[in-house]
Amino acid sequence: MEQAGIAVQSERPRGRPAKRFSPGRICAESDCVTFLSTYNPNDTCFRHSPIRFPRTRGRVDSE
Numbered sequence: 066m067e068q069a070g071i072a073v074q075s076e077r078p079r080g081r082p083a084k085r086f087s088p089g090r091i092c093a094e095s096d097c098v099t100f101l102s103t104y105n106p107n108d109t110c111f112r113h114s115p116i117r118f119p120r121t122r123g124r125v126d127s128e
């Protein structure tokens with residue numbers, strides 16, 4: 066049980082490191098000054114991003 070975990074980590078391809086983007090970017094919305102994460106692939110912050118994840122799918126909430 067000495068090498069548990071080691072083999073798994075060294076198997077990772079090293080061609081590309083984690084996808085990152087230049088730091089210090091700001092949301093593309095002119096009125097928005099939210100800084101974007103280096104891991105955010107979009108040009109806009111999470112609030113202005115066009116991609117939204119539906120939370121209630123196939124569910125009907127009685128309001």
Ligand SMILES: [Zn+2]
Pocket residue numbers: 092093094097098099109110111112113
């Ligand atoms: Zn924004």
